[in-house]
Amino acid sequence: MARSRFESKAGLAIAQCGLYRSSMVRLQKRIRVGLGVLEHFTTTKWRFKMARVINMSESMRDTDKELFYITNVKQDIDKYMLDCILGARQYLMKEPLSSLPSARIHLKRLYYLDRVMTVLFYCLCGWLLLKGINTVRFCLEYSSHGLRGIPLLGGVVPSFS
Numbered sequence: 831m832a833r834s835r836f837e838s839k840a841g842l843a844i845a846q847c848g849l850y851r852s853s854m855v856r857l858q859k860r861i862r863v864g865l866g867v868l869e870h871f872t873t874t875k876w877r878f879k880m881a882r883v884i885n886m887s888e889s890m891r892d893t894d895k896e897l898f899y900i901t902n903v904k905q906d907i908d909k910y911m912l913d914c915i916l917g918a919r920q921y922l923m924k925e926p927l928s929s930l931p932s933a934r935i936h937l938k939r940l941y942y943l944d945r946v947m948t949v950l951f952y953c954l955c956g957w958l959l960l961k962g963i964n965t966v967r968f969c970l971e972y973s974s975h976g977l978r979g980i981p982l983l984g985g986v987v988p989s990f991s
Contacts, residue, residue: 860922860924861922863922864918864922864923867922883900886900887900
């Protein structure tokens with residue numbers, strides 16, 4: 831717990847320096863509080879004794895089984911996960927569901943921005959490599975010249991001249 835307090839204070843200090851917007855700090859705090867609420871339920875090992883429930887469900891008539899649905903075999907896991915995500919968004923993050931379309935648009939923009947920045951990063955790395963190839967060659971020549979002076983390595987080190 832002390833680590834997360836330090837991280838949030840460090841994040842707040844960075845935000846106050848103007849490097850990040852304070853909204854990101856608020857978002858991180860909401861996530862931390864929400865995860866703190868769920869921590870007990872997600873980290874505790876739960877044991878459910880279901881012998882009575884299984885016996886009861888086996889002794890039920892078909893009409894009762896349709897009325898009082900006990901088994902979760904027919905649950906749609908995708909719908910369940912979607913409900914969990916929407917519930918976390920609505921109740922933990924306190925964001926209305928009406929902001930979903932704008933959030934999707936924002937997420938698409940961030941995705942394309944990430945793709946563009948990745949391409950630009952690799953272009954910059956390639957440009958620096960091509961621009962600095964003479965520097966790399968000089969360093970290799972200089973180091974190989976120095977390593978050739980060592981008696982055991984003299985015949986092993988290649989010449990880059």
